[in-house]
Amino acid sequence: MGSKPVLVVTADGLDTATLESALADTPASITYLSDLTDLFDTLTHSVFHALVLPETVDGQSGTDIAYGVRTLFPDLPVIIVGEDPEAVPDTLEVTAVEPSARLEDAVAEAVRDSLGAEPPTVAGRPPSPMETLLLSLFNELPDHLYAKDDQARHVLLGRGFNEPTDRLGLTDVEVPELAEEHARAALRDEMDVIEEETDRVEVEEFLDLDASYVRTRKMPWYDSTGDVQGIIGHTQDITDRKLREHAFRRQNERMVKVALVASHELRNELQIAYGRLEELADCDGPTADIAESLSQISAIIDTVVELSTSDPNGPVQHAEIEQVPKREHVWLSRLSREVWDTLADSEACLTFDGDTRIVADQESAGLLLQILFQNALEHAGPSVTVTVGLTADGFFVADDGPGIDVEPPERVFDAGHTAVAENTGFGLYVARRVAADQGWTVTAAESESGGARFDIGNVDCPE
Template identity: 40%
Template sequence: MGDSKVLVVGEDGDEVAGFETALTDASVVCDAPGTVTVRLCRTAVDCLVTPLSLDGATGERVATAARWLYPDLPVVLYGTDATEATVGSVVDASRLDDAAVVRAVEAAVDSETTAARDPSRAETILASLFESIPAHMFVKDREGRHVLSTDHLVDPAELVGYTDTELNDDEPDVFRQAIYQDDRRVIDRGEVLENVEEYSRKYDVHLLTSKVPWRDSEGAVTGLVGLCREITDRKRREQALRASSERHRRVALKAAHELRNELQVATGRLELADAESSMLSEVERSHGRLTEIVDDVVRLAEQVETGSDRDELRLSTVVREVWETTETGSMRLTIEADGVFVAEPDSTRLLVETVISNALEHGGVDCRVTVGRTGTGFYLADDGPGISAEPPERVFEAGFSETSDSSGFGLYIVYRIADDNGWEVVVGESDDGGARFDVDGVRFID
């Protein structure tokens, strides 16, 4: 076998020593399941050996990821529950140094493999990136399985060989399914996804994710390459600024609303005065000027910026970001469907925040909010007392309120945001008898 090199996954100690002693003219290197594929980019290997069962992974998944990088790499898997595998040969043995495993490896290394050649400069550059870059970077194969991953955010052993839908973690199923659908867009259509904002509940981080097609030497898409940059600090600063701005907006609108009411009363009383005096004319002019000032305050406060900076937004990320920064108490949130759409980020978050705050205001802290998709957009529904206004569309009128302690401008702002984005917002009854707001005209990127 000459100077053959065997890469052993997840083993060390006496078994490895005995295994190497039993081999003829071969050296052994060991690596953890999550970094095996990175090692292959740096080390010439004649055979990969792995137990079927690994801590936090399976040998077959690790071998599948390795084979995607080096399709002709010989693979030997072993275990007492050995069954036929889709990759490599399987040996019924409980230990690495079992004679049956040794024989299988010696037979495997006799074949020529591209993994046994010295790594190219490009491969060593790739290995250096994945070993040291301070960001979550990953490569996935044609099926969306993780082939390479850095250890910046998550242990690669939890990812290698798995698609996002197969991961057993704390992320909602709908979120993992949405990530997988993004993968399919890149792999099946050759699209580039750039700077999609995501929120990971498991790690409590905000990410800016980009994915590009991984093309082979003939230009065919064979997978994808992705990069996640953490933007948690930036997002929290933005959230604090938005919260402050919204408080100021609501204070201004409520103050203007109360001033307008008082001015209407004062003006009415003035009209009933029968005394003729230049002083009364001055008061009337002052009332007129105050009315103009109030109108200006309302006009400025209800302005919502929906400029040209439109980004790809994930529905679940927007909703969860708002949920985490809103005092929702014991309210419950269910996201039934997810997807990516293009919109102006700040105004979209304000729309979602206002509807959730409306559910809290009317339904209380025990209210449940449900978010999902429709054929023409998305909806936010609650199980509170519902809308009592007749017709229900009155809730979108400026100054209208069903309670005495509300400014009556929140849902008007929702209407304005939807209209400025080219959407339509419709209010109705939810399946639970509460309020439901449908935002129609939203184009999801499936």
């Protein structure tokens, strides 16, 4: 009778010498594994007929680990040592050996029973080139690769962002370091892919984890019959790219501000010139030439404003063609953080009271947030705390500054209204126009701390 390899993940509570003695009359050859992060590498590259897991190892549940193992090695017998059989779901199809004075004998009996069956079809044979290629991709790619089963539970993780076993058996809502709103949205996205309500998902997020900005793609994982049995995910750190975009945005914003302020001043002068021209209506002289020149100047101003405020990355548009905004799903926190990082220094603070995904043209929504953040920094000072939070039909931006000292508060949206001498007074006027283009509303009120608060309503926030 040939030797049948058994992999035992070691942990406190199991006496390995006693276990080997109890298995002395069986063909089992035991391999011990002390580093749980090597579990899938070991199972893939070697041949095993059974796996023994402890109830917990490195703070992780053996039952959760078994979810990943059973999905990738579906007929490999798994024995969980020291676990109450009632605590293991029947659908997992593993053997649980509850604690007892003769624990090693009970484990040996479970191993003996498993070795009497046919060898596993996957773990019981050498790996194929495709299996080793896939595992190498998961291990070596600096991005985060992962696979989840048909309940969106992690069954395999790469080493890009996490240890390859620290989320096994868990959905995103059960991972403690993930924000609750983001975890719930991720689970909804994944179930939509699994249930074939959508082909794939792609979303950018801001995270307070190893990477600040990430892009995640999720695609179906098909089995041999073509049915969806889970998802494959790819999360990429895009922080460096976002920081370059921030620098470009700051440069572009300075150019836009110069163009808008200059156009405002020039239009004021044009109004004066047109007024003087009307006074010359009854006079003899070349007034038609003057009117033509003023008209040309006005057209040039319009062109400068259009060019300075159009998308610099988009195609060149003719002035008479209306540009159609690109509306897409975007996390409110991610977009807010991107805009904030281009404006505020370390004294100011941005906080969040909830988070959601909104459907918006990112350029327009970013400009709206930029104006509201700038308004807070200018009126409340460089140490202001700005809060972005959720409302029943959208979101709000509030600060802890001196508030709105004008009645009624809606006057702050009037063109030219300003409480800061060097300002043009067009910021909040433009903000309301930008919001209206999205189909949104903007209203002014007092924040809980007595500062200014702007509520943006009628926003599409899909569940």
